[in-house]
Amino acid sequence: AMAQAQAVAQEKLHEATAHFNQLAQGLTTGINTSLVQPAGIKVDRSIHGPGDFIETNIVGTFRLLESVRGYWQALASEAQQQFRFLHVSTDEVYGSLSPQDPAFSENNKYEPNSPYSASKAASDHLVRAWHHTYGLPVLTTNCSNNYGPLHFPEKLIPLMIVNALAGKPLPVYGDGMQVRDWLYVKDHCSAIRRVLEGGQLGETYNVGGWNEKPNIEIVNTVCALLDEMRPRADGQSYATQITYVKDRPGHDRRYAIDARKLEKELGWRPAETFETGIRKTVAWYLDNAEWVANVQSGAYREWVTKQYQA
Secondary structure, three states: OEEEHHHHHHHHHHHHHHHHHHHHOOOOOOOOOOOOOOOOOOHHHHOOOOHHHHHHHHHHHHHHHHOOOOOOOOOOOHHHHHHHEEEEEEHHHHHHOOOOOOOOOOOOOOOOOOHHHHHHHHHHHHHHHHHHOOOOEEEEEEOEEEOOOOOOOOOOOOOOOHHHHHHOOOOEOOOOEEEEEEEEHHHHHHHHHHHHHHHHOOEEEEEOOOOOHHHHHHHHHHHHHHHOOOOOEEEEHHHHHHEOOOOOOOOOOOEEEEEEEHHHHOOOOOOOHHHHHHHHHHHHHOOHHHHHHHHHHHHHHHHHHEEEEE
């Protein structure tokens, strides 16, 4: 089933590439923004199948840049001035931090450590090159870990919620002390809007939630909220389901975003604290069990079983 799912995914990637080639012909006047976030976003999947991520994040970004460049160059001068190509990237391109290191700023050198982050780093460089070579009016954002409603349940927070409610183990990589900076998805959207409205062309803006937390703390927080909002029938805490599993290859120890440039230049700050955002997130999954069931295909269940075996 997994092989079949991967074949389908590869077919869809080829279809997407074909659509990228046709984009210039399909675009109509009046479009003044291209917001781009290539779809290959799961580090674990990139380790087991890096080719898909090269195709999506590198080749896909190239195709989009070329299609949009053709469209942009055909615009009238005033429309060209108004047009923006915003590229959404990740903090993982900067590599890993020690506990003592300062948070990533826009001036950090690139040190990607996984096939996923390497492919995203390449896409960042392509966007930069198309700006400096062709004058394409680009903006780039590098964000920290997103969370919130509609998050696919192979990611940490929704996986913990879904597994906890199903009575399954809550798999935690290694010692669980990997640190991430968490950004509520609506805050990320508001940051993107601010960058589109006022960002300086050719510039990069880091977007973070000012919420550095180790993974095990995240899992325990989710368990505590579920204990409160949907208690187990046996009265025990969901935390009893926590299971430590073998760490994944090349697992970066810490990410942290310094978002002061965005804050200072464009006046943006996240509206949600982690405490308010995670409560909203857990509540959403409790209220939308049907959506969760619909996205959990047989291939997805096989992937989770394989990836998080102890």
